[in-house]
Amino acid sequence: MDLAYLDYLAAHGESPLHKASAPSKFFMLFIFISFIIISHSVIFLALSGLIILTLFALSKLPIKKILHLLFYPLFFSSVFALSGLGGTLSPAALVLKAVNTAALLILLLCTTPYYRIFSLLSVFLPALLVDILFISYRSFFLLIRQLSGLFTALRLRGGLQRGRFLSNLKNITSALAVTLLRSFELNERLYQVIQLRGYRQGFVGQREKILWSSCDLLPLLVGTAAGLIFFLL
Numbered sequence: 001m002d003l004a005y006l007d008y009l010a011a012h013g014e015s016p017l018h019k020a021s022a023p024s025k026f027f028m029l030f031i032f033i034s035f036i037i038i039s040h041s042v043i044f045l046a047l048s049g050l051i052i053l054t055l056f057a058l059s060k061l062p063i064k065k066i067l068h069l070l071f072y073p074l075f076f077s078s079v080f081a082l083s084g085l086g087g088t089l090s091p092a093a094l095v096l097k098a099v100n101t102a103a104l105l106i107l108l109l110c111t112t113p114y115y116r117i118f119s120l121l122s123v124f125l126p127a128l129l130v131d132i133l134f135i136s137y138r139s140f141f142l143l144i145r146q147l148s149g150l151f152t153a154l155r156l157r158g159g160l161q162r163g164r165f166l167s168n169l170k171n172i173t174s175a176l177a178v179t180l181l182r183s184f185e186l187n188e189r190l191y192q193v194i195q196l197r198g199y200r201q202g203f204v205g206q207r208e209k210i211l212w213s214s215c216d217l218l219p220l221l222v223g224t225a226a227g228l229i230f231f232l233l
Contacts, residue, residue, distance in 0.1 A: 003140070006066070009110045015059040017107075019215040022116040028219035028226075029104055035230040036100050040089060044233045045096035048226065052103045055222065061110050073102040135190055143183055150175040 010018070017025070036048055056063050077098035081091035089097075108117075114137060122130040154160050159171040 003109075004144075006106070006109045007114060009061060009066075010113045013059060013061075013111060015111070016215040016218050017055060017059045017111045019213060020111075020219050021212055021216050022112055022120045024212075024216040024219045025108055025112055026120060028223035029108055031223035032104055032226045033101055035226055036097055036104075039097075039230060040093060041230075041233050042090060042092050042096065044230055045093055045100060047229060047233075048100050049096060049103070051222065051226070052100060052107065055107055056103075058218075059107070059111055061107075066106060066110065069106055070099055070102055073098040135187075139183065139186055139190065142186060143179055146182055147175065147179045150178060 032048070036045065039045060053063075074095065077095045078091075081089075081094040115134075118130055118134045118137070121133070151160070154171050154175060160168050
């Protein structure tokens with residue numbers, strides 16, 4: 001599962017960008033994406049792509065294993081660009097905007113553990129909403145594992161066979177229905193567990209304290225450099 005693999009990279013990385021605090025990386029992300037959105041310069045967008053690739057290299061991330069995640073924004077932005085709906089923007093600029101933005105978000109997920117992201121979100125969002133998102137995120141992986149087990153059982157029992165489209169569709173629908181029912185059961189069980197353990201709203205935000213270090217200079221400098229490049233071009 002791609003999301004699980006990104007979590008693994010975020011939790012086990014030792015690069016300066018991994019060690020930087022979540023606020024500094026969110027600052028870089030906000031500044032960088034803002035300038036990417038408002039920019040019409042292909043040169044700036046191309047330079048932004050090179051900077052992002054450099055950040056991936058500095059973070060020692062396996063680019064080949066996560067590069068396929070950029071296929072979706074690349075494909076759909078290319079279709080949108082070739083359709084002529086971009087207005088005054090050139091097709092190259094439209095594609096670079098989409099790919100660079102997606103790459104920055106992937107970079108954040110690959111270098112920031114999810115609990116730090118949710119902890120920072122608790123500053124801007126209601127505590128109850130952040131807790132719901134956090135629990136849903138944790139439950140997602142459990143449901144994916146259950147669904148994977150169901151599909152494995154279907155294959156072993158001949159429930160998924162070539163050339164039997166209607167039969168396969170029926171079995172897949174049944175597996176999804178079972179997973180949906182188990183999701184309700186899982187959510188109810190999680191709710192009972194946290195209630196018994198004295199749940200109070202905002203437990204995600206209280207879990208992680210922001211620790212600033214010299215590693216925060218990297219995302220702060222990158223965000224500042226992106227702004228300078230934008231105004232100079």
